Amino acid sequence: RKSGSEASKQFSGFIKRNKVAVTALVILALAVIAAGLWLNNFLCSAPSFEVKKVEIVKPGSEGNLYIQKEYFNLEYPVNFFTVDTAALAGKIKAAHPEFQIVVITKFLPNRIVAKIKDREAVARIKAGKAPTGVPVDFDAVIVSDTRDLDSLPLITGLESQLTNPKAGTRVKSRRLGTALDILQRIYSRKEFRKSAVAAIDMTYPDKAFFVMDGMTIVVGNNDLDRKLDSLAAALSNPKVDRSKIDSIDLRFTDAAVTFKPEKK
Numbered sequence: 001r002k003s004g005s006e007a008s009k010q011f012s013g014f015i016k017r018n019k020v021a022v023t024a025l026v027i028l029a030l031a032v033i034a035a036g037l038w039l040n041n042f043l044c045s046a047p048s049f050e051v052k053k054v055e056i057v058k059p060g061s062e063g064n065l066y067i068q069k070e071y072f073n074l075e076y077p078v079n080f081f082t083v084d085t086a087a088l089a090g091k092i093k094a095a096h097p098e099f100q101i102v103v104i105t106k107f108l109p110n111r112i113v114a115k116i117k118d119r120e121a122v123a124r125i126k127a128g129k130a131p132t133g134v135p136v137d138f139d140a141v142i143v144s145d146t147r148d149l150d151s152l153p154l155i156t157g158l159e160s161q162l163t164n165p166k167a168g169t170r171v172k173s174r175r176l177g178t179a180l181d182i183l184q185r186i187y188s189r190k191e192f193r194k195s196a197v198a199a200i201d202m203t204y205p206d207k208a209f210f211v212m213d214g215m216t217i218v219v220g221n222n223d224l225d226r227k228l229d230s231l232a233a234a235l236s237n238p239k240v241d242r243s244k245i246d247s248i249d250l251r252f253t254d255a256a257v258t259f260k261p262e263k264k
Contacts (some may be wrong), residue, residue, distance in 0.1 A: 033188070050077035053114050054092070057115035080110050088112070097168030098144055100137065102164030107215065118120060119143045123183060124152045127165045137181050140171045153210070155179045175202040178221050185224055199226040216247040230255045 024182045078088075085104035092102050092114055101117035121135030121143040133154055144167035158173050165171075185194050189236070200210040205221040219227050226248035234255040235242060247252045249256040 010053050010161060019093050022099060044079050044082055048109050049080040051080055051083065051110050052077045054088070055111070056116050057111045057113050058118065065115070070231075070244050078112075080106060080108070080112070083112065097141065100139075113181045118145070121149070121152055122187075123180065124149060125155045125171070130165075134165050136171060136176070136180070138184055140173065140176050140180060142169050142171065144168075153183060153197045155202065156199065156210075157201050171204055175205060178205065178208065180203060182208070182219060182224060185212070186212070187227060188231065189228060191236070213242065215242070215245045218247065218249040227251075 007148065020141045055081055083105065083106075089104050090100040093099055099116050100119040103115040105113045105115065107113065110254075117135040119139070119141055122138055124133030124135050127134040127142075132149050133152075135149055135152060136155075137143055137144060142165050155176060157169075158175050160173065179202050182196060182200060186195075186197060196212050198247060200208070202208050202221075207218060208221050209216055209218040212218070217231060219231075230250050231248060234257060240257070244259050245257060248261040249258075249260045
């Protein structure tokens with residue numbers, strides 16, 4: 001108690017001896033707070049910081065960047081300092097599901113740029129009345145770009161058929177997810193970079209197969225990395241002529257290779 005009383009007396013004495021300095025510090029602190037509140041109010045309400053549009057910057061058809069003004073059906077104007085860039089990116093993606101990546105960048109005083117990456121088609125599925133199929137990306141989202149559609153792998157044997165597919169719609173299919181996973185794993189392996197996948201059949205998931213470089217590869221729907229390791233080992237064997245392989249079944253401990261019948 002004595003120590004507390006002594007500390008209180010010392011503090012009171014310090015205040016009395018430095019009354020002018022303490023008063024000045026209090027006034028300065030209040031001024032800083034007031035200035036901060038004024039500045040915050042100014043930044044959040046000044047017309048010069050109002051953003052009246054969001055600009056798109058994305059790769060053009062020739063690989064160059066171009067800028068396009070678009071409104072995204074958002075509520076304008078928005079304040080430069082209060083806008084939530086993550087929420088804004090989410091709204092843009094919700095309004096335009098064909099965009100895969102949206103990165104928001106702000107430039108003083110009132111410019112907001114959305115750097116866009118469109119979804120890229122990696123495969124096609126049988127759907128609706130499209131004779132050559134409908135393109136999808138690795139997220140199973142239907143893509144609007146139909147260029148070079150015939151060159152994409154065709155995925156068949158899905159659980160259901162889409163009747164009126166629209167760009168930006170995610171296809172709800174477990175088999176399609178498995179097929180895209182197989183395709184992505186193949187593309188990620190350096191051993192298969194020069195190979196081309198033409199088709200993936202998921203009619204019987206435990207017997208799922210894909211056609212690559214004219215070979216039918218039975219892979220099933222599990223333990224994919226081990227099976228692709230086995231495939232890479234089989235194809236790297238210098239004694240094996242890949243042009244003569246008809247099919248490879250990877251569901252066994254050792255890859256079962258079947259060769260094409262020799263022409264007489």
